[in-house]
Amino acid sequence: MPNFRLNQPITFKEGTGLTIDQNGIELYVRDHTGVVFSIGQAVGSGSTVQFNEVTSSKIIIDDSTLILSSNTITGSVTQTGNISVSDNLVISKDLTIGGILTAEKIETELTQSVTLFDSGSTIFGDTSDDTHQFSGSFLTSGSLKLATSISEISNDTSLTDSNASGIATENALKNYIDDSVEDEQPYLRKSFVHTGSFVSVSTSSFTATSASAPSGLTATSEEDFMFFVNGQMMEHDALTVAQSGSLFLLKIDNDSLGYDLESKDEVIAWGKFNS
Numbered sequence: 001m002p003n004f005r006l007n008q009p010i011t012f013k014e015g016t017g018l019t020i021d022q023n024g025i026e027l028y029v030r031d032h033t034g035v036v037f038s039i040g041q042a043v044g045s046g047s048t049v050q051f052n053e054v055t056s057s058k059i060i061i062d063d064s065t066l067i068l069s070s071n072t073i074t075g076s077v078t079q080t081g082n083i084s085v086s087d088n089l090v091i092s093k094d095l096t097i098g099g100i101l102t103a104e105k106i107e108t109e110l111t112q113s114v115t116l117f118d119s120g121s122t123i124f125g126d127t128s129d130d131t132h133q134f135s136g137s138f139l140t141s142g143s144l145k146l147a148t149s150i151s152e153i154s155n156d157t158s159l160t161d162s163n164a165s166g167i168a169t170e171n172a173l174k175n176y177i178d179d180s181v182e183d184e185q186p187y188l189r190k191s192f193v194h195t196g197s198f199v200s201v202s203t204s205s206f207t208a209t210s211a212s213a214p215s216g217l218t219a220t221s222e223e224d225f226m227f228f229v230n231g232q233m234m235e236h237d238a239l240t241v242a243q244s245g246s247l248f249l250l251k252i253d254n255d256s257l258g259y260d261l262e263s264k265d266e267v268i269a270w271g272k273f274n275s
Contacts, residue, residue: 012037183214192275196250196267201260204267206248210241211272225271229261248273 009026012035021036043049058069066075106116113130115123124132145151151165157175159168168176190211196204210220222241227234227250238256242249250269254260261267 180216184217187211187214187217187272190272190274191270192273193268193270194248194273196269198261198263198265198267199249201262202252202254204250204252204261206250206269206273207246208248208269209246209274210243210248211274220272225269228266228268228270230266 009028011024011026012020012022014020014023017039019038019040021038027035041047041049058067060067061075066073066077068074103116104118107114113124113126117123124130143152149165150167152163152167153169154161154163154166155169155172157172158179159172159176192208194206194208196206199205210224213219222236222239225241227239234252234257238253240251242251248269250267252261
């Protein structure tokens with residue numbers, strides 16, 4: 001190592017990142033054996049070096065595996081902590097997230113069109129002719145509205161709202177039909193025969209009560225009966241019927257029929273009697 005002879009004392013001054021144990025002191029070579037210069041951290045190739053700020057037009061990391069330059073990241077990077085992006089982030093290839101992705105709004109394009117809103121609402125597709133297929137069960141806790149004439153799937157067992165654009169569930173139809181059959185079917189099946197008693201030349205009485213039609217069906221009338229005199233059917237336009245207490249009365253128009261009832265005549269009534 002070469003030796004130096006100095007005619008005047010020497011002074012060393014610290015700078016950014018450099019520490020000198022004899023900072024700013026006039027040193028005479030004859031009086032000092034050495035001066036210690038140090039920096040804040042090790043900077044060897046195997047050291048972990050930390051900087052508060054680095055300014056460079058291009059940074060090459062790990063033998064060009066990762067390159068940072070001109071607002072561009074080229075290569076692969078693994079982010080283990082938090083990262084904040086204040087502007088647009090454009091990723092030209094795949095993005096893998098191992099945790100939870102939180103966003104106010106998510107829009108996807110190209111292979112699919114999906115919009116997720118922070119309220120929980122979701123829009124699938126972007127045109128009315130899009131087709132969406134679900135391979136499993138589809139469960140909804142709210143309303144289901146279709147863009148066609150079908151507005152709802154109803155479980156109203158009485159079908160009281162008569163919605164022309166609603167679809168009834170299996171349960172609603174079964175209960176409605178069961179309730180209807182309970183009243184209507186027995187009425188529709190009523191068909192009994194009774195023999196009349198002579199009252200007058202224009203009236204015959206039957207000890208019977210006409211059946212009452214349930215709600216929704218036409219009320220029972222003479223059209224629901226047929227009458228026979230001695231085996232011959234009587235014309236409907238020449239007769240009327242009436243219920244008088246426990247007696248069912250047949251009244252005829254003698255002039256229209258062309259004859260009078262006699263006590264020996266057999267008058268038979270067939271139709272919707274209660275029993």
